[in-house]
Every structure is written in structure tokens, then in C-alpha cells.
Amino acid sequence: MTEKNIDLSVDIAGLKLENPVIGASGTFGFGREFADYMDLNRIGGISVKGLTLEKRQGNKPPRIAETPAGILNSVGLQNPGVKAFIENEIPFLRKFSTKIIANIAGNTIEDYCSMAEQLSDADIDAIELNVSCPNVKKGCVAFGNSTAGISEITGKVKKYCKKPLIVKLTPNVTDVKEIAVAAEDAGADAISLINTILGMAIDIHRKRPILANNVGGLSGPAVKPIAVRMVYEVASVVKIPVIGMGGISSGEDAVEFMLAGASAVMVGTANFINPTACVDVVEGIKNYLKMYNHSSVYEIIGKLQLN
Amino acid sequence: MSRVLNERIESIEKIAKSIYRMTVKSEYISANARPGQFANVKCSEGINALLRRPISICDVDKDRGTFDIVFQIKGIGTEYLSQKRVGSEVDLIGPLGSPFHISEEYKRIAVVGGGIGIFPLLYLLKEMKEADKSAFLGFRSSDYVVMTEEFESASDRLSISTDDGSMGYKGIITDLLAEDIADRGFDIIYTCGPMPMIRKVKDMAQKAGIKCQVSLEQRMGCGIGACLVCACKTGKPDNWEYSHVCKDGPVFWSDEVVLDD
Ligand SMILES: Cc1cc2nc3c(=O)[nH]c(=O)nc-3n(C[C@H](O)[C@H](O)[C@H](O)COP(=O)(O)OP(=O)(O)OC[C@H]3O[C@@H](n4cnc5c(N)ncnc54)[C@H](O)[C@@H]3O)c2cc1C
Numbered sequence: 283m284t285e286k287n288i289d290l291s292v293d294i295a296g297l298k299l300e301n302p303v304i305g306a307s308g309t310f311g312f313g314r315e316f317a318d319y320m321d322l323n324r325i326g327g328i329s330v331k332g333l334t335l336e337k338r339q340g341n342k343p344p345r346i347a348e349t350p351a352g353i354l355n356s357v358g359l360q361n362p363g364v365k366a367f368i369e370n371e372i373p374f375l376r377k378f379s380t381k382i383i384a385n386i387a388g389n390t391i392e393d394y395c396s397m398a399e400q401l402s403d404a405d406i407d408a409i410e411l412n413v414s415c416p417n418v419k420k421g422c423v424a425f426g427n428s429t430a431g432i433s434e435i436t437g438k439v440k441k442y443c444k445k446p447l448i449v450k451l452t453p454n455v456t457d458v459k460e461i462a463v464a465a466e467d468a469g470a471d472a473i474s475l476i477n478t479i480l481g482m483a484i485d486i487h488r489k490r491p492i493l494a495n496n497v498g499g500l501s502g503p504a505v506k507p508i509a510v511r512m513v514y515e516v517a518s519v520v521k522i523p524v525i526g527m528g529g530i531s532s533g534e535d536a537v538e539f540m541l542a543g544a545s546a547v548m549v550g551t552a553n554f555i556n557p558t559a560c561v562d563v564v565e566g567i568k569n570y571l572k573m574y575n576h577s578s579v580y581e582i583i584g585k586l587q588l589n
Numbered sequence: 590m591s592r593v594l595n596e597r598i599e600s601i602e603k604i605a606k607s608i609y610r611m612t613v614k615s616e617y618i619s620a621n622a623r624p625g626q627f628a629n630v631k632c633s634e635g636i637n638a639l640l641r642r643p644i645s646i647c648d649v650d651k652d653r654g655t656f657d658i659v660f661q662i663k664g665i666g667t668e669y670l671s672q673k674r675v676g677s678e679v680d681l682i683g684p685l686g687s688p689f690h691i692s693e694e695y696k697r698i699a700v701v702g703g704g705i706g707i708f709p710l711l712y713l714l715k716e717m718k719e720a721d722k723s724a725f726l727g728f729r730s731s732d733y734v735v736m737t738e739e740f741e742s743a744s745d746r747l748s749i750s751t752d753d754g755s756m757g758y759k760g761i762i763t764d765l766l767a768e769d770i771a772d773r774g775f776d777i778i779y780t781c782g783p784m785p786m787i788r789k790v791k792d793m794a795q796k797a798g799i800k801c802q803v804s805l806e807q808r809m810g811c812g813i814g815a816c817l818v819c820a821c822k823t824g825k826p827d828n829w830e831y832s833h834v835c836k837d838g839p840v841f842w843s844d845e846v847v848l849d850d
């Protein structure tokens with residue numbers, strides 16, 4: 283039997299990815315950290331560390347706690363600022379075919395608009411609006427947890443944004459569907475989810491939280507079922523493409539999200555344990571498609587049949 | 590450059606209460622590891638103890654192509670690691686981090702280690718072949734005293750203290766260092782161990798005008814500089830920024846780190 287060609291490429295609102303696997307923001311640095319371990323050309327895209335208008339130092343350590351099948355983090359958006367990213371990081375990333383997604387976060391809507399404007403003139407491929415970071419005191423998640431908030435920020439940023447605009451949703455809401463619809467109605471080109479789930483871990487010997495910030499965001503295998511359910515819910519109410527993430531570490535995990543309706547996936551925490559996780563997920567998806575004789579990823583996206 | 594490796598365990602031995610020494614066959618690590626660097630070790634299979642654990646390279650045998658790690662059981666990860674069997678494989682990334690600064694200009698050196706912080710200092714002593722070497726090792730009690738013969742033969746003189754006086758000097762190791770700083774003088778002091786000890790050594794070195802390198806610990810996510818969780822302050826007390834222990838460290842010059850939290 284001759285092996286037929288499998289087309290892994292996907293088009294997310296004009297963002298053309300060679301394959302549907304993207305390094306998730308905050309877990310893939312600026313790509314260069316992984317270049318020793320893998321060929322960056324082999325993954326569809328990289329969503330870079332969350333950028334803010336000015337450089338940020340982030341939260342006090344400890345910033346991480348291990349929990350059953352997961353981790354809590356409270357990095358607090360440490361990053362060099364959007365200008366330094368444009369000057370120092372884009373030239374390196376551009377040496378590869380992988381697509382560059384700029385993940386942005388801010389204290390005010392004006393911050394977001396200003397970043398979207400600067401990045402629209404920069405050599406990147408899409409902007410991911412992070413309105414879901416649980417680790418900073420002001421702004422950010424406050425815009426993402428109500429329909430009015432998400433609608434206002436998406437609408438305003440869209441005016442300044444000349445690249446595909448992905449809005450990244452928080453799972454820390456009662457009904458993620460209505461938030462997703464509000465983002466779509468306000469002009470989002472795609473939705474990504476989930477960001478981390480707010481959590482806490484306590485050192486019982488010190489009678490204090492492990493994280494200096496007391497609370498942090500849960501990620502890793504522990505969150506996967508929640509993420510799959512939310513991706514399914516969102517994909518069934520919006521028409522724009524959905525990018526799924528939360529606990530993906532294998533091709534099988536990614537396929538779950540794609541069947542639930544995700545056109546692409548992001549891999550986060552798994553990169554810490556296995557620096558080649560993204561490439562392994564690409565291979566795993568390919569093997570699955572081969573096994574069921576599919577020739578394109580579109581043959582599985584949203585093809586879940588409910589019982 | 591560091592690599593993801595699956596290497597064979599040549600031996601694993603309990604050397605003291607809850608402390609294990611593991612010898613791992615690895616041409617790559619033995620050829621490339623510098624003193625002060627660490628390996629990020631996967632301790633479990635599956636999704637329990639999800640993260641890798643940072644463990645210092647304690648010794649290297651270049652001829653045999655092996656390296657040693659020594660670890661104390663603290664929680665679930667080190668517990669798993671202690672149950673590994675000879676002949677099985679260990680999944681690790683290494684060598685990682687910035688090594689100790691070694692120079693022929695350092696004629697008289699001191700290493701000051703406390704608890705699990707002593708382990709990276711053995712390889713350092715072995716690599717500084719020409720210098721006159723004083724080693725100061727502090728332990729909680731005689732139950733935890735390990736590897737004294739090796740430290741003895743890798744140094745010119747060895748001082749030991751225990752908190753409870755069950756072996757060596759009773760008290761903290763920096764008391765012994767203080768005497769020798771006054772009597773002998775050093776060109777550089779290297780230290781690794783609990784934060785109060787590191788702070789004290791840093792202060793003593795600064796007052797005496799001696800160069801000093803410290804090796805820091807912090808909880809890690811990736812170990813390769815990508816996740817930014819392993820923050821530590823660098824700069825001056827009134828003008829600092831967060832650097833990262835896994836990539837910028839674990840070894841820093843004592844005057845470039847701010848040790849206030
Ligand atoms: C650069 C570096 C070198 C080290 N070298 C050695 C060594 O040579 N020998 C040795 O015995 N120990 C060493 N440690 C400490 C060792 O990493 C911890 O004891 C170990 O991670 C504890 O894991 P656990 O699962 O047993 O404990 P748990 O408490 O169950 O671990 C929970 C989580 O906290 C992290 N954690 C807990 N304590 C520490 C700590 N002190 N430092 C960093 N992370 C921690 C773990 O990695 C894990 O992610 C080193 C630490 C660092 C940062």
C-alpha cells in the first residue's frame with residue numbers, strides 16, 4: 283500500500299499554519315529556548331510569552347507549585363516589553379517557517395490598542411489578546427470575564443489590529459459560551475482557550491500557600507477534561523475558528539480537542555517536561571490520521587458525534 | 590549545549606539516612622558538564638511528580654564516561670528516584686545552567702557547603718587541581734554526614750560542623766570559615782546550601798574583600814529558561830531585576846545577587 287499524503291495544514295482566519303500545533307504562550311519562551319532540542323520549522327506556530335507595553339518584572343518567587351497531574355504558576359507576565367520583543371526576538375523567529383503569534387496583555391484598553399498598533403506594523407503573523415491572565419492585579423482578566431468587558435476590548439483593539447486577532451478566553455467564568463459569542467460579535471477572528479484555572483496549593487508545614495502570590499493558574503494534564511468540554515461548548519456556538527489547549531501532551535490529546543471542534547491546538551506545560559513535546563504532538567496527529575485513513579486534518583475537526 | 594538523554598543507571602546506593610548516590614553512564618554529560626551545572630531529572634513515569642527535578646552534577650569520571658548525582662529524599666520525586674534500579678534508564682536534560690568560575694589565578698580557594706548544597710562542590714574541588722583548597726561542610730547531625738573521605742582527598746583541609754555537635758565542630762560552619770578567613774585568606778570562596786548560610790558567606794566575603802560565588806536554588810518549571818518561574822533578584826538592593834536560576838544561574842557572583850527574600 284502506498285502511503286497517501288496527509289495534509290496537516292490549517293487556515294485560522296488567514297493565519298496559515300503548516301500544521302495545527304502551536305507552542306502556548308508563556309510556556310515556549312520566545313522560541314529560541316527550544317531551538318537546541320528541536321527544529322522550530324516543524325511546528326505550525328509559536329505564541330510568544332505574554333507581552334506588555336513596558337517591561338515587567340513579574341511576581342515574587344516561588345512562582346510554581348506542583349499539584350496532582352498539574353502545576354500552578356504565578357509568573358505575573360515577566361517580559362521585556364513589546365518594543366524589545368520587536369527588536370530582539372522577531373529577527374530570530376523569522377529565520378524559521380513557523381508562524382509568530384504575539385500574545386499581549388495590559389492594564390488598560392489603551393495599552394492593548396497601542397500594542398496592537400505597534401505589532402500590526404511588525405513582522406508577525408497574528409495577535410493573541412490575553413484577557414485571561416489570572417496572575418496580575420490590574421486589568422487583563424477583568425476584561426475577559428464579562429460579555430460587556432470582552433466586547434468592549436475586542437471591538438476597540440480590532441480597530442488598531444491589521445493581523446488576524448485571536449481572543450484568548452479564561453475558563454474562570456460561569457458560561458464560556460456567552461463570552462465567546464461576545465468576542466465573535468465584536469470582531470474576533472478566532473478564539474483560543476483555555477488559559478489557566480485559578481487555584482491554590484498550601485504547604486501544611488508552614489501553614490502558608492506555596493506560591494508567594496498565594497494563588498496561581500492551574501495547567502497540565504489535570505485541566506484537560508475541563509478544557510475539552512469548554513472547547514466543545516465554544517466551537518458549537520461560534521463560526522470563527524477555535525484553537526484548543528489545556529493539558530495536551532500527545533497526539534491523542536490533540537485529536538480529542540480537534541474532534542471537539544478545535545482547528546488547531548496549543549501545547550503548554552508539556553514543553554517543560556519534554557522539550558520536544560510540540561513535535562511529538564505533530565507526529566501523533568499524523569499517525570492518528572494515517573490510522574483512520576484521513577488525508578487532511580479537516581476530516582477530524584469538529585467531527586465528534588455525541589452519544 | 591544541553592540535551593534530552595535517556596541514560597543507563599550503573600549503580601545506586603544509599604549512603605546515609607535518606608541520601609542516595611547514583612552513577613549514570615553518559616558520554617555526553619561526562620564530556621560536557623562543568624562544576625556547578627545540574628541535570629533536570631524526570632523522577633516518575635506518567636503524570637505524577639510531573640515536573641523534572643533539578644539535581645547537581647556531583648562528580649564526573651571522564652575516562653569511564655559516567656557522572657554521579659547525590660540526592661536526599663524530600664518528597665515524592667526524590668522518593669521515586671531512590672527506587673530506580675541498576676540497569677534501568679533515567680530520563681534527564683543536561684548539563685544545564687552556568688558553572689562556577691574557575692581560573693588559575695585562584696591560588697587559595699574555599700568551598701563552603703551546607704546539607705544538600707555540598708554536592709556540586711566535590712566536582713569543583715576535583716577540577717581545581719592546582720589550587721590550595723579548604724573545604725567547609727555543615728550538616729544537621731552525624732546522620733547526614735556523607736562523602737567525607739572524598740572531600741578529604743579532593744581538598745587540602747576539611748572542616749566539618751554539625752548543628753547538634755554529633756560530629757565535628759558544634760555550631761554553624763561559617764564560624765570555622767571566619768577563623769580561616771582571618772588566618773589564611775582566600776582568593777575566592779564558593780558556596781552552596783541553605784539561604785541563611787549563603788547570606789552569611791556573602792557578607793563575610795564582602796567584608797574581607799574576597800571574591801565569592803554562590804549557587805542558588807529555586808523551584809523550577811522547565812529548567813531551560815522558557816517558563817520564567819525560577820526568579821531571583823540580580824542587581825543592587827535598590828535597583829534590581831528578576832533573573833532566572835536555571836539559565837542565568839544557578840551560580841552567580843555574590844555581588845550581583847540580592848538575597849533579601
Ligand atoms: C540547581 C539546583 C540543584 C540542586 N541539586 C541538588 C542535589 O544535588 N541534591 C539534592 O538532594 N537536591 C538538590 N536540589 C534540590 C532538589 O531539586 C529538591 O530537593 C527536589 O526537587 C525535591 O523534589 P521532591 O519531589 O522530592 O520534593 P517535593 O516537595 O515533593 O517537590 C515538589 C516540587 O517542588 C520542587 N522543589 C522542592 N524543593 C525544592 C528545592 N529545594 N529546590 C528546587 N525545587 C524544589 C520540586 O522540584 C517539585 O517541583 C537542587 C535544586 C536546585 C534548584
Ligand SMILES: Cc1cc2nc3c(=O)[nH]c(=O)nc-3n(C[C@H](O)[C@H](O)[C@H](O)COP(=O)(O)O)c2cc1C
Pocket residue numbers: 306307308309331332333355357359385412415450476477478500501502503505527528529530548549550551552810816818
Ligand atoms: C508558566 C506559565 C506561563 C504562562 N504565561 C502565559 C502568558 O503569558 N499568556 C497567556 O496567554 N497564557 C499564559 N499561560 C497559559 C498557557 O498558554 C495555557 O493557556 C495554559 O497553560 C493551558 O495549557 P497547558 O495545560 O497545555 O499548559 C501560561 C502558562 C504557564 C504554565
Ligand code: FES
Pocket residue numbers: 808809810811812813814815816817818819833834835836
Ligand atoms: S525553570 Fe523555567 S525559566 Fe527557569
